[in-house]
Amino acid sequence: xxxxxxxxxxxxxxxxxxxxxxxxxxxxxxxxxxxxxxxxxxxxxxxxxxxxxxxxxxxxxxxxxxxxxxxxxxxxxxxxxxxxxxxxxxxxxxxxxxxxxxxxxxxxxxxxx
Amino acid sequence: xxxxxxxxxxxxxxxxxxxxxxxxxxxxxxxxxxxxxxxxxxxxxxxxxxxxxxxxxxxxxxxxxxxxxxxxxxxxxxxxxxxxxxxxxxxxxxxxxxxxxxxxxxxxxxxxxxxx
Numbered sequence: 001x002x003x004x005x006x007x008x009x010x011x012x013x014x015x016x017x018x019x020x021x022x023x024x025x026x027x028x029x030x031x032x033x034x035x036x037x038x039x040x041x042x043x044x045x046x047x048x049x050x051x052x053x054x055x056x057x058x059x060x061x062x063x064x065x066x067x068x069x070x071x072x073x074x075x076x077x078x079x080x081x082x083x084x085x086x087x088x089x090x091x092x093x094x095x096x097x098x099x100x101x102x103x104x105x106x107x108x109x110x111x112x113x
Numbered sequence: 114x115x116x117x118x119x120x121x122x123x124x125x126x127x128x129x130x131x132x133x134x135x136x137x138x139x140x141x142x143x144x145x146x147x148x149x150x151x152x153x154x155x156x157x158x159x160x161x162x163x164x165x166x167x168x169x170x171x172x173x174x175x176x177x178x179x180x181x182x183x184x185x186x187x188x189x190x191x192x193x194x195x196x197x198x199x200x201x202x203x204x205x206x207x208x209x210x211x212x213x214x215x216x217x218x219x220x221x222x223x224x225x226x227x228x229x
Contacts, residue, residue, distance in 0.1 A: 025186035034217060043117075043203055044156075089155065100146070100171075101207075102219060107156035 002027045002102045009107035012107065013080055020076040021107055023064075023090035025083070031092040033057075033066055033073040038087040038095050048076075080111045115139050119204050119221035126194040126228045134189040134224050136204030144207045145187040146171075146218070147179065149200040156203065163209075194228045201225050208218055 007022040025031065032051045036044040048057030051066035064075045073090060090104040138145065143164050146167030148156040162181040162194045176198060178190040187206075191198060205218040 036218075043222045044205075044218070045220070063168045065226055100144075100158065100161060103156045105153065 006104035008081045012110045015112035017077045019077040019080045034091040036089040082111045086112045116127045120121050127145040131192050135189045138206040142206035142208045146205045148203045194229050199228045
């Protein structure tokens with residue numbers, strides 16, 4: 001079945017540091033890929049998405065590129081802020097009928113001033 | 114522009130009690146979902162619905178029931194609460210077109226449930 005693997009956390013960075021959060025997937029067909037963010041005490045929010053190979057999703061300074069050859073969708077940001085502290089989830093959706101999202105376990109990012 | 118609304122936000126139940134977690138969406142989404150989130154475990158799908166009158170089990174359905182009588186509402190029922198059901202519960206909705214696929218979920222703000 002479909003699965004998403006995220007790097008182990010938590011991750012602690014200083015403000016303005018470069019961020020990479022790794023995500024790899026296993027799926028049949030051609031899935032869509034997503035990053036969700038969960039701020040403390042809130043539900044998950046869609047951060048960015050990509051629907052086909054080589055697409056780049058971007059939002060709020062975050063980027064991720066759909067790499068079919070390496071089955072990866074790594075999240076990057078050039079300069080993190082304290083306000084980026086949150087839990088980040090990678091997810092995929094297959095393109096078949098009744099396609100549900102499959103989530104990774106999530107990783108906690110803490111950014112210190 | 115409410116999106117997905119969950120009630121209540123917090124609840125403490127005694128073992129064996131029952132309750133219903135409410136979920137309403139105003140985006141005319143056809144799909145709705147219930148997840149539970151436990152520390153370090155990500156999200157686990159409890160039940161989902163692809164439209165009014167249609168529900169199906171997810172990964173962890175035991176101890177829960179759902180119904181979908183309208184497009185907007187998708188309540189989750191706990192019949193005999195157990196400590197193992199202590200968790201944060203999230204409802205979500207999405208739109209999936211005729212060709213399948215998923216355009217991304219909209220989540221509610223969650224219900225924190227403690228069973229003592």
